Amino acid sequence: MHMLTKKTSTEIPLEAVVVRADEGSPVSLGSEGGGSALVKVSPVSHQFSHFAVVGIDLPKGAYLRPHAYELNERMVLCFGGRGHVIVDGQKHPVSKGTFMFWGRGVGVEVVQDGDEPLRLSVISFPPAPDSRFDLFPLGGGTPADGGASVGVRAGNNLVERDNGHFIIVQDDEGEEYWQAAPSLGYVSIMIAAPVLPVTYFCAASQLLEPGANVRHHGHVASEEIVIVTHGKGIVVLGDEQFPIAEGDVIVLPPTLMHHFINNGTEPLKYGGVFLPPSVEGALRETGVRKLPGEPRPASIPRNPTTEKLLVDKYGFIIPGISDQRTVGV
Structure with missing residues (x-):
């Protein structure tokens, strides 16, 4: 078990946890x-x-x-x-x-x-x-x-x-959205409003192809509970790296900068529960929908307007766009 404590600019301690499957x-x-x-x-x-x-x-x-x-x-x-x-x-x-x-x-x-x-x-x-x-x-x-x-x-x-x-x-029944590089994969909204009868969380999954990674980011208000369901990889918490595999649990507090890397030869997939919900609205408003049987687009550009929307409306912390004073690293 690994525990990582960081402090924000307001000196509030943040506790991130990585717990192995066993x-x-x-x-x-x-x-x-x-x-x-x-x-x-x-x-x-x-x-x-x-x-x-x-x-x-x-x-x-x-x-x-x-x-x-x-x-x-x-x-x-x-x-x-x-x-x-x-x-x-x-x-x-x-x-x-x-x-x-x-x-x-x-x-x-x-x-x-x-x-x-x-x-x-x-x-x-x-x-x-x-x-x-x-x-x-x-x-x-x-x-x-x-x-x-x-x-x-x-x-x-x-x-x-x-x-x-x-x-x-089921694993293939989510509401799927392509992700721009370096992610090279897709995110699925699995359980969220309006289907979910409660409003304090949402659940999604993310697939990363071999060699892909999620860019370094954080969430201003949302806590994230991650369960690895397929494959192996690395989670980066602040400036520290931890190997992850199927069944591992990662708890990410608000504002902690983090990202995931697939350094293996098989797809890495993990589920995330966000408290309070945030990603489902961001995906529906800014994402590129993945339809059954449709190949991945040749390129998915990052739009400066939607990047700003992710920060201002949905509470993402994105280096170079967010106010760096909010970043808890």
């Missing part, structure tokens, strides 16, 4: 047929108090019994294997790159399929009980037998939905 604090999972859970980020281990990130691995034949959270909403990204979820009696496939939103009170059963473990990253708002390893330590209580007092319902007779929403978007 790192975290183990907690009880309450699964059948085996499985493991690692708390990556939570109020117990970090300064963050408004969300938590838990990694879940379900081996062959394992499943999570039907359960629901009455006090929490969850964004779930799959970064390995395949399986399915059952909501309201309907079965939905899950594989690498699948995004899901589980609203409050939504009953979900998660089942592993195939030979490879099903690997999920679960982001909960606010932090859900299973991200509290002080409540559910490994070998201790589970949501099934001790969760009622903290808003968890579980069991095969669970009423599957109260008033929450369930959204699932």
Whole structure:
């Protein structure tokens, strides 16, 4: 685990976190047929108090019994294997790159399929009980037998939905936009308004071809939670570099300058959750739409007018365009 602290011009500390796929604090999972859970980020281990990130691995034949959270909403990204979820009696496939939103009170059963473990990253708002390893330590209580007092319902007779929403978007179903060089790839809006019933975040994914990189940038107001779903690469935080791979979690605080590099031979793809939302509006207003079966344009010029719009309206920090006094490096 790597933690990086920077200060802005106003001396406010910023904490960036890089957590490997196999790192975290183990907690009880309450699964059948085996499985493991690692708390990556939570109020117990970090300064963050408004969300938590838990990694879940379900081996062959394992499943999570039907359960629901009455006090929490969850964004779930799959970064390995395949399986399915059952909501309201309907079965939905899950594989690498699948995004899901589980609203409050939504009953979900998660089942592993195939030979490879099903690997999920679960982001909960606010932090859900299973991200509290002080409540559910490994070998201790589970949501099934001790969760009622903290808003968890579980069991095969669970009423599957109260008033929450369930959204699932497969890896190739996003609203896609080409990216200008040096990105050489595309960004997909995966879950955002007007489909998303909440307004405090949005979710997107980005694909970088081998040798490509995202330019150095920051976000004035948005915190970003990144989950690597495909490939390997490098994340640059300020002036420090860290290798990243599938399942790694990166938390980027507002104003921290950063970028991603694909230094491998396969595409690098990662999902990003932005709190508050920002990128979906920027893409829809300034992006070049990628349509199914359409080849990449020969060139995608950067327009000075749209660059200024990204800064002034959507809170991007772009060297040479933004007021450098806002840059937290």
